[in-house]
Amino acid sequence: MTRRKIQIKKIDNTTARQVTFSKRRRGLFKKAQELSTLCDAEIALVVFSATGKLFEFTSSSVQQVIERHGLLSSNFDRLNQPSLELQLESSTSAALRKEIAENTHELRKLMGEELQELNMKELQELEKLLGSGLRRVRDAKGEIVLKEITSLKWKGSQMIQENKRLKQMANRQVQTLELERGQSFEPIGDFIHPDPSQDHDSSDTSLKLGLVYSTRFS
Amino acid sequence: MTRRKIQIKKIDNTTARQVTFSKRRRGLFKKAQELSTLCDAEIALVVFSATGKLFEFTSSSVQQVIERHGLLSSNFDRLNQPSLELQLESSTSAALRKEIAENTHELRKLMGEELQELNMKELQELEKLLGSGLRRVRDAKGEIVLKEITSLKWKGSQMIQENKRLKQMANRQVQTLELERGQSFEPIGDFIHPDPSQDHDSSDTSLKLGLVYSTRFS
DNA sequence: CGCTCTATCTATAAAGG
DNA sequence: TCCTTTATAGATAGAGC
Numbered sequence: 066m067t068r069r070k071i072q073i074k075k076i077d078n079t080t081a082r083q084v085t086f087s088k089r090r091r092g093l094f095k096k097a098q099e100l101s102t103l104c105d106a107e108i109a110l111v112v113f114s115a116t117g118k119l120f121e122f123t124s125s126s127v128q129q130v131i132e133r134h135g136l137l138s139s140n141f142d143r144l145n146q147p148s149l150e151l152q153l154e155s156s157t158s159a160a161l162r163k164e165i166a167e168n169t170h171e172l173r174k175l176m177g178e179e180l181q182e183l184n185m186k187e188l189q190e191l192e193k194l195l196g197s198g199l200r201r202v203r204d205a206k207g208e209i210v211l212k213e214i215t216s217l218k219w220k221g222s223q224m225i226q227e228n229k230r231l232k233q234m235a236n237r238q239v240q241t242l243e244l245e246r247g248q249s250f251e252p253i254g255d256f257i258h259p260d261p262s263q264d265h266d267s268s269d270t271s272l273k274l275g276l277v278y279s280t281r282f283s
Numbered sequence: 284m285t286r287r288k289i290q291i292k293k294i295d296n297t298t299a300r301q302v303t304f305s306k307r308r309r310g311l312f313k314k315a316q317e318l319s320t321l322c323d324a325e326i327a328l329v330v331f332s333a334t335g336k337l338f339e340f341t342s343s344s345v346q347q348v349i350e351r352h353g354l355l356s357s358n359f360d361r362l363n364q365p366s367l368e369l370q371l372e373s374s375t376s377a378a379l380r381k382e383i384a385e386n387t388h389e390l391r392k393l394m395g396e397e398l399q400e401l402n403m404k405e406l407q408e409l410e411k412l413l414g415s416g417l418r419r420v421r422d423a424k425g426e427i428v429l430k431e432i433t434s435l436k437w438k439g440s441q442m443i444q445e446n447k448r449l450k451q452m453a454n455r456q457v458q459t460l461e462l463e464r465g466q467s468f469e470p471i472g473d474f475i476h477p478d479p480s481q482d483h484d485s486s487d488t489s490l491k492l493g494l495v496y497s498t499r500f501s
Numbered sequence: 502c503g504c505t506c507t508a509t510c511t512a513t514a515a516a517g518g
Numbered sequence: 519t520c521c522t523t524t525a526t527a528g529a530t531a532g533a534g535c
Contacts, residue, residue, distance in 0.1 A: 067527035068512055073320050080505080085527075086322035087507070092525060093318055096311050097328075102291050104304035105333040112318070113325040286518045286522050299518090306517060314525095 086114060094122045304332060312340050 076082035090112060101108045101124040110122040294300035308330060319326045319342040328340045 067514060067525070068529090069527060070514065071321075071527065073317050075323055076321050081528085082322050083506070086318070086324060088526060089314065089318045089321070090324075093311070093314050095525095096307065096314065099291050100304070100307045100311055100330070103289075103294050103307070104300050105293050106304065106308075107331040109327075109329045110315075111327045115323040286520085288523070289518075303517080310516060 082115075090114075090120060094120070097122050300333075308332075308338060312338070315340050
């Protein structure tokens with residue numbers, strides 16, 4: 066895009082990579098902003114640098130949701146703040162913290178006690194112990210990562226399916242009504258385009274578990 | 284960016300807006316992809332068009348992580364199959380694995396070498412080293428958990444938002460049609476009641492989204 | 502000082518009206 | 519497709535720590 070054409074592959078030189086990251090990141094965010102404004106699109110963009118630094122952009126309506134969920138905060142605890150819809154198993158992270166603390170404490174204790182009195186064989190035993198301790202910590206964390214992800218993905222899938230179902234039902238309903246009326250009508254456009262005044266109602270991002278309407282005008 | 288400079292404000296002409304959306308959207312996604320590749324960044328980008336259509340990009344998928352972990356295979360694969368939409372970035376797990384491997388190796392090496400010759404002070408140095416190694420592993424994993432969860436929650440929020448919008452649209456549509464017809468009608472039952480045979484498709488404790496029917500025929 | 506990040510400049514590749 | 523505008527690679531300098 067500039068003085069010379071470049072290959073799109075990871076930039077080896079660290080400094081050059083950081084500079085490019087900084088420049089392109091800005092360009093990307095600018096374009097995201099422009100697109101959302103020009104075309105009235107809702108956009109959420111999150112970038113983690115290789116060093117873990119976070120950058121984000123969200124168009125206004127989306128932002129509110131995210132903020133309320135306490136996302137994009139570096140604070141883990143805040144991540145797990147109550148969100149009705151996506152209640153995480155934050156208890157697992159507590160368990161994780163606890164286990165790590167215990168393991169660390171145990172390690173320190175082992176290493177601090179009478180090491181002078183240990184012979185080579187005993188020291189090797191200790192090595193094994195430390196190794197397996199590390200492995201256990203690692204495994205425990207892996208378990209927890211997977212549980213979190215499993216749970217979240219599962220819930221995400223539920224949402225997607227529910228979404229599909231709603232769409233199908235809505236379409237079916239519209240079609241049925243059209244058929245009854247014996248003509249097509251415009252409001253379909255309305256169906257597709259949410260009314261902004263309602264759409265930005267942000268007093269509640271949670272799922273309104275609407276009543277399943279099960280009566281028939283009785 | 285082109286023949287004439289334009290104002291960054293919503294494009295009035297619908298056709299022009301759609302064309303611009305399409306072009307710029309592609310440009311944006313391309314640049315996101317380039318940035319993630321060039322600079323080894325993790326990126327998640329989601330765009331909803333004004334008509335509610337979803338476009339997304341994530342720098343890599345959770346699927347890969349899971350495969351790499353090779354854990355919980357049977358359960359997990361089933362859970363994760365359906366959701367293209369819920370892909371996570373996790374190139375970081377490779378880095379994690381590497382770090383763990385290195386740490387473990389380093390530990391073993393340290394513990395295996397001339398431990399007989401170390402005095403208490405030196406052993407305490409070693410203790411510190413081991414402790415900080417463990418801490419680094421812990422931190423690395425914590426980072427990754429955080430990223431995964433952040434990404435998943437964020438996408439979950441998107442789904443919720445979309446779901447909510449669909450509900451609102453559906454409700455408005457129903458109301459509009461009823462108003463036009465000036466009478467109640469039967470098919471609503473169909474609309475409102477999800478097909479039971481589908482509804483019990485999973486042992487799900489999840490949210491069942493009913494349409495909120497705000498009736499005025501009572 | 503060394504290291505990381507940002508700013509500035511220029512010429513050119515890419516975007517997009 | 520055309521062709522101007524924008525984005526940005528490359529280089530260098532300066533700021534902040």
